[in-house]
Amino acid sequence: AQSVTQLGSHVSVSEGALVLLRCNYSSSVPPYLFWYVQYPNQGLQLLLKYTSAATLVKGINGFEAEFKKSETSFHLTKPSAHMSDAAEYFCAVSEGGRRALTFGSGTRLQVQP
């Protein structure tokens, strides 16, 4: 079985500050892990994905995430927040294309000027 826990339903940071969004997963097999972003009234857009090639994954818009097997974590970071980063972020886990993605409950990121 696969599951995802996102700690913190709301995160607020100042513009220019570090962004850290937390995600822990559970999977019975080596997982594939994803971060998606959703802007208001939009669909989900892939930010980055872990597919076992490298533990530090770089994505779009300056985001990156590190896969830590020992901690079963896949936290999302960005060194310097921008106003345009305000959105909802979803972590998701997959055990391969044979199963559907399982999503976390989401974290709403607010960026204060």
Next chain:
Amino acid sequence: DARVTQTPRHKVTEMGQEVTMRCQPILGHNTVFWYRQTMMQGLELLAYFRNRAPLDDSGMPKDRFSAEMPDATLATLKIQPSEPRDSAVYFCASGLAAGTGEAFFGQGTRLTVV
């Protein structure tokens, strides 16, 4: 520009009416997913198909919801009869069964049942 297309983007209907939502997956993708998003429940998987065959529809209320893929370019989600609690955003996504499970999402259909 390959993307998942959903129609309509918005739908307001009266309780008891039939609602049909349509999805055109990305050409070449053989897996299609239907998700529902609400404030209370977040993103829930309703059903998914591989090569047009339903694989899992355990997330769908069977008495009123039905999902089909008449052909490889069209997936439909129907609600009959609709109820106010069905108000939500419904997302279609597509992907490849042989891949990582990555799903490409459409813009969603925002359904309001009054």
